[in-house]
Amino acid sequence: MVLGLQGFYTLNRFGSTALLGPMVALSLIKELGPVLAALMVTGRAGSAITAEIGIMRTSEQIDAMELMGLNPFRYLIVPKLIAGIIALPLLTAIFDVVGIFGGYFVGGRLLGVGQGTYFGEMANYVGIEDVLEGIYKSLSFGAIISWVCSYKGYHAGFGAEGVSKATTQAVVLSSVLVLFWDYIMTSLLF
Amino acid sequence: MIRLENIHKSFNGFEVLKGISFQMEKGEILALIGGSGNGKSVILKHIVGLLKPDQGHVFIDGKDIGHCKGNDLEEIRSRIGFLFQNGALFTSFTVYDNVAFPLREKTKLSEKEINERVFKELDQVGLAGAENKYPAELSGGMIKRTAFARALVTKPEVMLFDEPTTGLDPIIAHTILDLIKSLHEHLGFTAIIVSHELSRVFQIAHRVAMLHEGKIWTIGTPEEILSSSDPVIRQFISGATGGAFKLY
Numbered sequence: 470m471v472l473g474l475q476g477f478y479t480l481n482r483f484g485s486t487a488l489l490g491p492m493v494a495l496s497l498i499k500e501l502g503p504v505l506a507a508l509m510v511t512g513r514a515g516s517a518i519t520a521e522i523g524i525m526r527t528s529e530q531i532d533a534m535e536l537m538g539l540n541p542f543r544y545l546i547v548p549k550l551i552a553g554i555i556a557l558p559l560l561t562a563i564f565d566v567v568g569i570f571g572g573y574f575v576g577g578r579l580l581g582v583g584q585g586t587y588f589g590e591m592a593n594y595v596g597i598e599d600v601l602e603g604i605y606k607s608l609s610f611g612a613i614i615s616w617v618c619s620y621k622g623y624h625a626g627f628g629a630e631g632v633s634k635a636t637t638q639a640v641v642l643s644s645v646l647v648l649f650w651d652y653i654m655t656s657l658l659f
Numbered sequence: 660m661i662r663l664e665n666i667h668k669s670f671n672g673f674e675v676l677k678g679i680s681f682q683m684e685k686g687e688i689l690a691l692i693g694g695s696g697n698g699k700s701v702i703l704k705h706i707v708g709l710l711k712p713d714q715g716h717v718f719i720d721g722k723d724i725g726h727c728k729g730n731d732l733e734e735i736r737s738r739i740g741f742l743f744q745n746g747a748l749f750t751s752f753t754v755y756d757n758v759a760f761p762l763r764e765k766t767k768l769s770e771k772e773i774n775e776r777v778f779k780e781l782d783q784v785g786l787a788g789a790e791n792k793y794p795a796e797l798s799g800g801m802i803k804r805t806a807f808a809r810a811l812v813t814k815p816e817v818m819l820f821d822e823p824t825t826g827l828d829p830i831i832a833h834t835i836l837d838l839i840k841s842l843h844e845h846l847g848f849t850a851i852i853v854s855h856e857l858s859r860v861f862q863i864a865h866r867v868a869m870l871h872e873g874k875i876w877t878i879g880t881p882e883e884i885l886s887s888s889d890p891v892i893r894q895f896i897s898g899a900t901g902g903a904f905k906l907y
Binding site: 528529530532533535536537538539 | 704707709733736737739741743744745747748749750760761764765813
């Protein structure tokens with residue numbers, strides 16, 4: 470909605486408010502959707518992954534698993550990695566759709582851009598390659614978040630302090646890597 | 660069956676183990692005693708390969724566990740049961756699932772056979788009726804007994820007990836040690852018990868090893884330890900404050 474509002478006033482300076490739909494959609498699909506969804510997932514699910522695996526480490530549950538001859542990587546990390554890779558594109562898609570309709574609500578309903586103009590121009594300017602770029606990004610972000618957060622939990626230090634430190638490091642490192650990898654992918658995919 | 664040769668281990672520059680050597684025969688129970696922080700748990704973790712020695716070797720039936728990897732390590736570990744100090748139960752599993760887990764993952768038993776084995780073990784440790792509880796709903800004694808059942812369910816040849824009675828009231832502590840004794844008579848496993856319940860553990864163990872200043876200070880039968888005139892051993896057994904025993 471903020472994107473719709475800011476976009477409208479910016480485009481209005483150039484007399485191009487008809488392009489509000491493509492502007493909102495491209496910003497969301499290619500950039501803001503994958504990145505913001507990834508940052509939210511890092512804060513919500515990534516920290517939980519680190520804390521859960523970290524507590525399993527400090528309470529010797531991972532040691533117990535190893536002693537049973539089971540591979541903790543297979544039992545603890547692989548499912549989270551797969552879940553991250555599947556869930557993040559889906560969450561990003563929801564984020565994009567809600568964002569596009571939010572933009573329409575502000576631009577179309579409140580500021581007078583027509584429905585046909587908003588969605589029609591969007592259909593003209595947004596191609597499948599833009600959608601794929603967003604999907605590739607969110608797939609890789611899902612893998613980065615799951616991997617970093619699982620790794621940090623697996624190597625958490627001793628006690629509550631160790632888990633707390635690992636969780637903080639996981640969230641910071643995941644967020645920085647998401648932003649860094651976003652730049653790399655944008656450079657490669659353009 | 661188990662042989663430790665000159666094990667040295669340091670953490671952050673602090674040498675915890677300074678040349679630990681001893682060996683055990685099949686079916687023997689060894690009590691490992693010593694002050695807190697002396698490295699008793701560290702020794703147990705070396706025996707199962709969770710920790711690697713900085714120097715020295717741990718042999719299980721002639722195989723150096725420090726150099727075992729993959730299937731070899733898995734094979735050795737499958738013959739060892741480990742009772743962790745805090746139980747190390749999987750908190751998202753019920754008591755039943757905790758005990759069934761190693762059978763489900765490492766054997767080809769049917770669910771019916773697993774069910775029989777799990778209930779048998781739970782019955783043996785006095786936990787019949789608690790199978791649907793989660794670890795958060797259990798008392799300290801129940802957690803230890805569940806962990807005991809989980810360690811036993813695969814019928815290991817070696818059992819390592821890391822402070823099985825710490826934090827429990829005297830009655831439950833004695834119950835657990837009696838359980839170890841009766842199961843040993845029944846199953847014949849080789850066992851190491853780390854415990855501070857000296858009077859009871861001395862009745863169960865065939866030999867006692869005392870760890871002090873990073874070394875095996877003494878090893879012998881319970882009678883030999885109890886009749887020792889060594890001031891460190893005397894002080895540790897009597898629990899007197901002040902004396903030759905160095906605290907960590």
